[in-house]
Amino acid sequence: MDRPEPPATAAPPDHEVRTLLNAGRLPEANRLFDRVVSTRPEAGDRWERSAVLIDRAKLAWRLGRIPLALELAAEGWSDLDSDAGDNPAAARAMHALAYLLEGIGNRRAAIDMLRLSVDVARRSGDREILGHCLQGLGGTLNFRAIAAPAEVAPAVFTEAAECLREGLELAEDRLMRLALMGAYSRSLAGMGESERAEEVATDTLAQARAAGDHWAMAVANWVLAGVARDRDDPATARTLASRAVASAEMINDTSLLLRFSLDLADLCARMNDSVGEAAALRRSVAAGRTVLETLQEGLGQALEQRRVAVAAQRLAVAAQEAATRDPLTGLANRLGLERAAPVLLESTAAKGRVPWLVLVDVDWFKGVNDDAGHAAGDAALREIATLLRRECRADDLVARWAGDEFVVLLGGDAPDTGPTVAERIRAAVDAHDWTLVLGSVRRPTVSIGVAAGPAKLDLLFGAADIALYRAKRQGRNRVEVEPSIDVASVEG
Incomplete structure (x- = not known):
């Protein structure tokens, strides 16, 4: 449940692209993104440059431009091999990279990277970025808890809630707070605190509507659908889940769409609504196909990059060999x-x-x-x-x-x-x-x-x-x- 929303320190054009995405205005977001990526990040702090590149990779990913996303991520990741220390831009870069790792299915690496981003952000003393990283970790833990065995899930939801509560105490950016509130309401629901979860989700939904933030609307409706289902009100739950799916489709968030459409299909099945169940499953299959195609695209590009790297290595070895070899006799020169x-x-x-x-x-x-x-x-x-x-x-x-x-x-x-x-x-x-x-x-x-x-x-x-x-x-x-x-x- 990592929300792709940067802290206030992000470059304004990148922030505007993300705002357009979350509002479901994809054509406008694509056009603006073309202008954004045509300019290279300014030279200077390598961590800041890395953060900008990986932030842009997230945007490209959500826009469905997978090869560009992988290229930007690889370039930005190259600076993450050294000690991050307490650099806030490093924490931001790690958080963004974790989102991409989660998207391609490398879940263990994603959660490890999120924990590291929180540690670095905490050392940096930057409250806004720490809140941002805590939201990413808490939201991702929510998804882990949903998939976990029943005896394990409550502990994972509790850890997620602790992260999100701390994030809410730190974040001042309005959209960031909405992301934290939506994720926090899901943690509360997972911990069995249905009334409190409903209260926070309802507040999140009202504020998200006022802000035109479909990402937060999707999450809030999803949480409210779960509360209604637990109260044995399937009709209300189905309506709210349908709204969550519609918002996820509007903002082109495949991971949310996959999760929400499966929940909607389950609700429709409980109500013997075969038409609604089939429609929800079609959405789920389409989202799953998108994930698979993304992985295939990524693998294909990774193989091509490896092929090019091997060819370049061979050329470098051959050039080095030629520099030390006498061309006439074949002996060392x-x-x-x-x-x-x-x-x-x-x-x-x-x-x-x-x-x-x-x-x-x-x-x-x-x-x-x-x-x-x-x-x-x-x-x-x-x-x-x-x-x-x-x-x-x-x-x-x-x-x-x-x-x-x-x-x-x-x-x-x-x-x-x-x-x-x-x-x-x-x-x-x-x-x-x-x-x-x-x-x-x-x-x-x-x-x-x-x-x-x-x-x-x-x-x-x-x-x-x-x-x-x-x-x-x-x-x-x-x-x-x-x-x-x-x-x-x-x-x-």
């Missing part, structure tokens, strides 16, 4: 090496092992490009990349550093891991059949520098570079190993 190396080095150090860095440079590669062409040179680099992957383990990090230079980072299982792998790489390149790639052009070889030491990429690279320079200077097509790095001397 320099950025990929710099991102992945710290993880491998930390893992190696945690196992008590010493990492090795193998720096590979292709000998006389400029001559290969000059004699065979750049296409053949690119093919040769791809062949070398394949050989590197073949001679290394799956968890070793193999990268193209730049041009004709490659890097292999090893976890170091044994004291001679680096030199052993380096020699395998050199021999594989030296023994490879290059005829298909380069024809009769001089086959390439590689010079390799190897270093072991601390788990720091820059120190390992610097030491391996010294060894590589030595391998080049001493005739190429060879492996040179730099002595272990003394970290203390380097950092000192």
